[in-house]
Amino acid sequence: MTTPSNEWTEPLWFDLTGEQKVLLGSLKDFLKAEVAPGARARDKSAKFPIELVSKLGQLGILGMQVPEQYGGAELDTLTTALIIEEIAAVDGSLCLTVASHNSLCTGHILHAGTPLQHKDWLPDLASGKSLGAWGLTEPGSGSDAAALQTRAEDFGDYFLINGSKVFITQGTVAGTYVLIARTDPARQGHHYSDGISAFVVEGSSSGLLRGKPEEKLGLKSSDTTPLSFENLKVPAENLLGNRGQAFKDVMEVLNGGRIGIAAMGIGLGRGALEIAAKYALERQQFGKSISTNQAVSFKIAEMALELEAARLLVAKAAALKDAGRDYSVAASMAKLKGSVAGVQACDYAIQILGGYGYIQDYEVERMWRDARLTRIGEGTDEVQHMIIARDYLKRFQS
Numbered sequence: 001m002t003t004p005s006n007e008w009t010e011p012l013w014f015d016l017t018g019e020q021k022v023l024l025g026s027l028k029d030f031l032k033a034e035v036a037p038g039a040r041a042r043d044k045s046a047k048f049p050i051e052l053v054s055k056l057g058q059l060g061i062l063g064m065q066v067p068e069q070y071g072g073a074e075l076d077t078l079t080t081a082l083i084i085e086e087i088a089a090v091d092g093s094l095c096l097t098v099a100s101h102n103s104l105c106t107g108h109i110l111h112a113g114t115p116l117q118h119k120d121w122l123p124d125l126a127s128g129k130s131l132g133a134w135g136l137t138e139p140g141s142g143s144d145a146a147a148l149q150t151r152a153e154d155f156g157d158y159f160l161i162n163g164s165k166v167f168i169t170q171g172t173v174a175g176t177y178v179l180i181a182r183t184d185p186a187r188q189g190h191h192y193s194d195g196i197s198a199f200v201v202e203g204s205s206s207g208l209l210r211g212k213p214e215e216k217l218g219l220k221s222s223d224t225t226p227l228s229f230e231n232l233k234v235p236a237e238n239l240l241g242n243r244g245q246a247f248k249d250v251m252e253v254l255n256g257g258r259i260g261i262a263a264m265g266i267g268l269g270r271g272a273l274e275i276a277a278k279y280a281l282e283r284q285q286f287g288k289s290i291s292t293n294q295a296v297s298f299k300i301a302e303m304a305l306e307l308e309a310a311r312l313l314v315a316k317a318a319a320l321k322d323a324g325r326d327y328s329v330a331a332s333m334a335k336l337k338g339s340v341a342g343v344q345a346c347d348y349a350i351q352i353l354g355g356y357g358y359i360q361d362y363e364v365e366r367m368w369r370d371a372r373l374t375r376i377g378e379g380t381d382e383v384q385h386m387i388i389a390r391d392y393l394k395r396f397q398s
């Protein structure tokens with residue numbers, strides 16, 4: 001069983017403030033006492049842990065970047081990433097709930113909402129009274145998100161939304177949804193991202209139909225559900241950002257989310273590394289500890305190295321974001337490195353544990369299954385490669 005220590009496993013290169021120490025200390029105590037013991041059972045039951053999530057709200061974890069005036073913890077992006085890493089090291093499903101709630105639904109309202117929308121929506125999201133979901137992906141549009149077909153028709157005082165979404169985290173359990181829909185057909189000569197708008201929608205709205213939660217490879221107690229909309233009536237004041245111009249907000253939300261998914265990959269990989277390192281020291285074969293074989297210890301070195309490199313990319317992207325600078329490529333680099341390093345670390349951990357690594361009691365197989373999503377969600381590996389390559393090549397194009 002993964003039991004986080006009271007100290008940071010990895011030494012940080014900066015001192016935590018008193019406030020950060022209190023928040024992270026109580027989070028670690030909570031993870032150790034209440035999350036770690038049930039992680040395996042939740043992986044089996046695939047039941048969404050609503051009571052644990054509510055408690056995270058009391059700890060300030062559901063409004064990490066929300067301003068204090070709306071009941072949030074108003075944390076910087078690096079502290080937020082450290083928290084996400086810590087939760088992932090113990091329970092990937094709970095981590096995805098926290099990461100998506102904070103960075104996608106809440107993050108979009110924070111980024112594009114008016115002061116009145118902030119006042120109306122953020123307090124319940126920050127306290128956990130309402131969980132957030134964010135609907136972008138559709139059956140026909142994933143990586144090519146701007147090809148979405150869900151339609152929002154303008155009737156003056158309200159919009160009517162029709163269409164469908166797939167793979168929506170918190171799709172069943174959310175009370176607040178941010179939905180991305182097309183208000184205007186793509187205009188001649190314009191990119192088809194033109195004409196896309198975002199809306200905040202109450203979970204209780206009629207016309208918001210939830211499908212059957214998906215059965216997944218991992219992240220089993222995170223809720224992933226398809227949605228459909230049948231004449232879903234949304235008041236005009238729930239339009240988030242400028243009509244027809246939401247795609248750039250969507251990209252900004254995804255950039256922020258990618259820092260979180262990177263931290264999630266790192267956390268899962270770190271959890272697996274801790275288990276593998278302890279196991280390698282204890283396990284005896286051929287009359288000695290398996291850790292004395294370079295084939296084993298070099299894997300430990302590579303896991304530690306790659307995770308630390310990813311952590312530094314997360315720190316860079318977080319620092320650029322908080323400084324108000326362009327961090328999109330840095331976020332893509334962090335996301336690609338964090339997720340690949342996380343999956344690789346989990347895979348090596350299975351190898352180091354041998355047959356036991358393949359058995360559920362030892363947890364690293366769950367971590368591998370959970371980590372695998374980080375290479376797909378919020379932009380696949382290939383999408384991150386495209387972003388990084390495009391940015392680099394343009395320096396040399398005339």
Ligand SMILES: Cc1cc2nc3c(=O)[nH]c(=O)nc-3n(C[C@H](O)[C@H](O)[C@H](O)COP(=O)(O)OP(=O)(O)OC[C@H]3O[C@@H](n4cnc5c(N)ncnc54)[C@H](O)[C@@H]3O)c2cc1C
Binds near residue numbers: 134144167377382
């Ligand atoms: C557990 C889970 C939770 C999720 N949560 C949410 C959520 O809360 N909200 C939401 O909106 N979405 C969510 N998603 C959706 C997720 O973001 C998409 O699955 C992802 O963006 C990929 O889209 P796709 O599945 O349609 O794959 P596709 O875009 O069809 O891609 C399939 C493959 O083709 C590759 N590919 C596509 N285009 C190119 C190209 N031009 N060059 C090279 N390779 C390419 C991709 O990299 C991938 O390997 C979730 C998905 C999962 C599995």
